[in-house]
Amino acid sequence: MERPIPREYKRPRKIADYPQGPNFSAGHLIDVSSGMRTFRPVIDAAKCVRCLRCFLLCPDGAIDKSGPELEVDYNYCKGCGVCACECKVKAVSMEKEGVGQ
């Protein structure tokens, strides 16, 4: 998977540095975006049957299917729990952030 890469953002210092209208290059990420997560999804590879339901339904596209096992991109997962809720074989569990890591 082509994971989004945060890029440096040069803060405008004067009017001339601003764009003319409120627009900016699309997809220019200045930071990872997962700070609001309370619970993190953890995939149990032993239970996973790779049906890709979580991959299809993740609202943030944070499930990586490029490797042999599905992985969550924790840089962008918001912890919404859709994957855990939708998993038919209960391979995804939601674990409290900061506990058991």
Next chain:
Amino acid sequence: MKTRQFVSGDEAVALGVRLVRPHVIAAYPITPQTIVVERLSDFVEDGSLKAEYLHVESEHSAMAASIGASGVGARTFTATSSQGLLYMAECLHYASGSRLPIVMMNANRAIATPWNIFGDQMDSMSQLSVGWIQLYVEDAQEALDMIIQAYKIAEDPEILTPVMVNLDGFVLTHTYEIVEIPGEEEVNRFLPPFSTSNKMDFDDPKSLCITAGPDWNTEFRYQQHQAILRAADKIYQSDREFGEVFGRKYGGMVEAYRCTDAEVILITLGSVCGTTRLVVDSMRTDGHRVGLLKLRCIRPFPHEEIRQICGQAKAIGVLEKDISFGCEGAVYCDVNSALSQLTTVPQTLNFIAGLGGRNIAKVDIERMFLTLLSSERGQTADHVRFAQLRSE
């Protein structure tokens, strides 16, 4: 090749729009603007205008669709009036804040309630702070000419600001006159194709309408303000260039008519300028030194022009078809703001007239001039007068 046609104000606007070849038209019909969009849909249907005509379900959608079209770099036109203008108010800010050079015709019409479909300027005057350039025209020829010029001004890379061209409802939209319709070649020579980098583009993808929080907001607003101020120069420049190509000039931001030695000057805008001109001529014949200052644009506001032209006069009247309830007419407020920078400020009076389409006759305007001639400098009471009020 130019032609001459006997058309209404609305038709003149539609003919002007056809000449600028917009890519997209998104509009919802409303009296007294309806004929504009009827004619434009005819033109698209008969193939004489190759534009995408979007049928929308409301004015809010008309402006939203225009923003989308302009946001991919399309030349876009819409038209509205009265309640329709107010319904799209939220989107007016989106268009100007996004710096999208949409051109819109507004048929000036009264605002409910009391319900009324006739002409006054309450609609556009309530939208002065939405970041649009606001032009007012006197006749159908000026309407057609300013539609063409509006694109020149709006699309200038230093401006990128939407323009509203205002025509008085019925008095101008539904009356007929002979109008010179310019040839396509001349229009193409005057108005280059629209090109902008402020757009959605597969080759250079951008997010439009980005968030700008407390730390970033002021500079975007300052840029908008500066762009509209700069538009004043472009309006003069456009007037000059238009004159060179088409042989008609209007004077830019304002037109001063017999103001040079005027003791009193009446400032007004829109179609009533024509009537006022006649009154000025007849009163001049009787020896009264009166003049007319026609405002052609009120955003940007011609502060400097007003000071220069009115600075030596004894009294200034502002005749307008709107009232900001509990304050004054909107134009009067702005005129006073301009004059307040003078060392000696002339006496000023506000004449509110023509509300809900009531006719403003020559005799009404003559009475205003006579009131101004007999007014004393420093008079403080009763600045705002409802000129045609049925009082006891």
